[in-house]
Amino acid sequence: MSNGSALTASRLVYSEPGDPINVIRKETFPLPEPGDQEVLLEMLAAPVNPVDVNIVQGKYPMQVECPGYEGVARVMKLGPGVRSLKVGDHVIALRYVGTWRTHLALPEQVLLQVPKELGIAEAATLTCNPPTVYRMLKDYVEVKPGDTVIQNGANSACGVLAIQMCRQWGINTVNVIRDRPNVEELKTFLKNLGATYVFTEEEIKTTDVFKTGRLEKPMLGLNCVGGKNAAQLIRHLDFGGVLVTYGGMSMEPIYVPTSALIFRDIRLEGININNWFDQEKNFADRAKMFKDLISMLKNGQLKAPPHVMVNFERYEEALKNTLSKDGMVGKKYILDFSVVRSKF
Amino acid sequence: MSNGSALTASRLVYSEPGDPINVIRKETFPLPEPGDQEVLLEMLAAPVNPVDVNIVQGKYPMQVECPGYEGVARVMKLGPGVRSLKVGDHVIALRYVGTWRTHLALPEQVLLQVPKELGIAEAATLTCNPPTVYRMLKDYVEVKPGDTVIQNGANSACGVLAIQMCRQWGINTVNVIRDRPNVEELKTFLKNLGATYVFTEEEIKTTDVFKTGRLEKPMLGLNCVGGKNAAQLIRHLDFGGVLVTYGGMSMEPIYVPTSALIFRDIRLEGININNWFDQEKNFADRAKMFKDLISMLKNGQLKAPPHVMVNFERYEEALKNTLSKDGMVGKKYILDFSVVRSKF
Known part of the structure; x- marks a missing residue:
């Protein structure tokens, strides 16, 4: 695995709301260095949800730099103060962080570790x-x-x-x-x-x-x-x-x-x-909920949504399909970062 | 004052929802005798509210025999078991009882005594x-x-x-x-x-x-x-x-x-x-609320709505005026039973 020092990362961004196909572009950025209590993550998979598309379209009162409501990532590097995670762990973020990017550094405390036995699609679609x-x-x-x-x-x-x-x-x-x-x-x-x-x-x-x-x-x-x-x-x-x-x-x-x-x-x-995740009073319920959900997903009592993995390089395909009526009510398109990762 | 034994009472009734002017009729009925914990009341004043009109029109999912959401009455006769009220007290009912009638017998516990210093219009419009x-x-x-x-x-x-x-x-x-x-x-x-x-x-x-x-x-x-x-x-x-x-x-x-x-x-x-009045958990709040409201009404901090007293015999006038747009948003028409009472 790379230590990331000489690498660049890439992400999807937009400046003004509009048709995602027109306004979303891919850009590279320097691989971030994790702070003391942060971890550097490499994304494994990130869904393109209808809500993401609506945010980019400006239909929701919310604008972000890099879209992406959810996804699963792998811990790549630990900040010196990180205690609860180790390199290789799979995590999801319990906050809107913008998951349509290859790498990101996040504070340890917004991350929830998920078992590796959970499928990538199950984990990538667990947050929302x-x-x-x-x-x-x-x-x-x-x-x-x-x-x-x-x-x-x-x-x-x-x-x-x-x-x-x-x-x-x-x-x-x-x-x-x-x-x-x-x-x-x-x-x-x-x-x-x-x-x-x-x-x-x-x-x-x-x-x-x-x-x-x-x-x-x-x-x-x-x-x-x-x-x-x-x-x-x-x-x-x-x-x-x-x-x-x-x-x-x-x-x-x-x-x-x-x-x-x-x-x-x-x-x-x-x-x-x-909003629910952001409220401190819900922190205790959060742990119980994810335990229940992960257990149901592992037992097969809950199934991951019908989905298609789409190579991150071909993100436009995922956007187009999510925009179409079939995408909205049919299969979920999930950006797959494995090809990008294999380059390192 | 009459003891009511040989008297008849009268009330407004309807059988089928419709235009109040057409479906409402006045009928007489024998003066009720109060049960053990009941009191016989003579109505003093009863508003014609837009909600009453809407109920008669069948616009609300509620049908009653005798309409009338609110009003103030005078205690005329006590059942043997009644302890908290005396003849002459002014009361309002904390439940839908149908106030468009000259007399009615009600259980002591649904009645709230109101001070006589409170004006008749203030008391008549206090329930709703x-x-x-x-x-x-x-x-x-x-x-x-x-x-x-x-x-x-x-x-x-x-x-x-x-x-x-x-x-x-x-x-x-x-x-x-x-x-x-x-x-x-x-x-x-x-x-x-x-x-x-x-x-x-x-x-x-x-x-x-x-x-x-x-x-x-x-x-x-x-x-x-x-x-x-x-x-x-x-x-x-x-x-x-x-x-x-x-x-x-x-x-x-x-x-x-x-x-x-x-x-x-x-x-x-x-x-x-x-519904709020019907819930037992609200009984304590009810007392505090009426104390506050009566105090504000007595001090003039709350004013009775602009209103016109209409002789009960001329109830059609009150119905017509409440039905008109001006009635709905302007003056409140209050049925006045004093002329009826003075006959006894």
Whole structure:
């Protein structure tokens, strides 16, 4: 392995928000030297998430220099004061650091070591979606075995995680997807993952699954779509229920009927896992959560999202595919740094 | 005073939701006899509130036999087991009982005695709006002296109470009203009540009162309008702020941008004071609240809403005026039972 002293690193950057294909460029930078309590990392893999694309597009109120919400890295060099990690360990960062780069130096305390037995794709996609889903199921309303959770965008990366975690915890899921060619195939896929019911946007409007008492009305709804679709989730929530929003794929606002708030005591909240990680009061829960998640991933109770590894040099391919509709709702494209590394 | 034995009482009832003028009829009924722990009441005054009209219209998911959310009554006869009240006391009911009637028997424990020095209009309008505003300012987010609250429908009955309570507690208010002829007159009226700023719906879109730091961004918004107007309140809320909805005058849903929930940690809740009263955990807070409210009303720190007393026999006039736009946002019409009573 290189000691890094004469090497250059490279990263993806942008100056002004816009179409990622146009504004993102690759640049080299000197390999950073870790400070006293820092470690130098070489990235192993970093997903291109829809949220990353939206940040570059300027659709979210956030601008960064180097994008990339998550990824897994290997410890390459330790600062003199580092005690908890050793060279070769695999780590993820519990803060937005910009992972679309070959190398970065980070303070020891923002890093979480992950076992090497965890697959690279599992580790690279561990920071963002699994904690978002875990917190949504834990923090907003008590959901017990036998209860029901309703969600839209059920085939999204978070959607399929919610199905799997709920199955694991004995919670029923009512899953809403957009109508599409071969919709039965997607329904079967989701049911095989553990979905209790899967409905299209049309079907959810008229379902009698709650009226007939086959399922308890849900106290929790997970929304990543917005618009009228979210209003349907709100309609099915029980008295005192909560709709937690983690995305807005339809690019439409959420339509909330006044009567739901006043007469059914419905509450609307949003989650941003980045904010959650930043709050000191959550540090204890963080450790327990990752222990649970890593255990479920290692047991195969949670599966990594369908994904394609794309050589970092061909990052434009990953951006293009994530921008297309198929990318958004289908496979996740993960930047793979192994070719870059092998040059050293 | 009559002992009621040979008398009949009368009340307003409806069987099917519809236009109140068409569906509401007056009927007589035998004067009820109070049970052991009940008291027989004669109503003194009962407002016709927009919410009452909406219930009769079937716009709210609630149907009752005899409408009427609030009102003040006089104790006429005690059941043998009643200890806390005496004949002649003035009381209000802390539960939906249907106040549009000359007499009713109620359990002692749902009644709150109010001092006779409190004006009849003040007491008649004490159950619904003042507690709604009080709870909105106390229960959703901490609002301290020097902080800001933003609200729409600022000239509504609740709106003007919020202005007065905030002034009393050292809280700044940013108040949104619809543009109208003589808007400056209404602005002056609200400023004289204690409003810090008053803006029309157009003006609130471009105000720099937060940007320039003249006021802290609000952590609390009070919404009784919905639609795009509510979205403006959400836009001005600070990170972590709450929009509490207590009405939907525009009859439009609330448009909530996804990014507000995710990136600004905004929360949406609703309040229904009837539900609040029903919850046992609130019984202690209830006593303190009414002590505060009655004290503010007696001191003139809170004023009764602009109102017109209408003889109960002429209830249709009160219904018609409340149905008109002017009624909804202007004077409150209060059914006055004194003429009925004087017959006994």
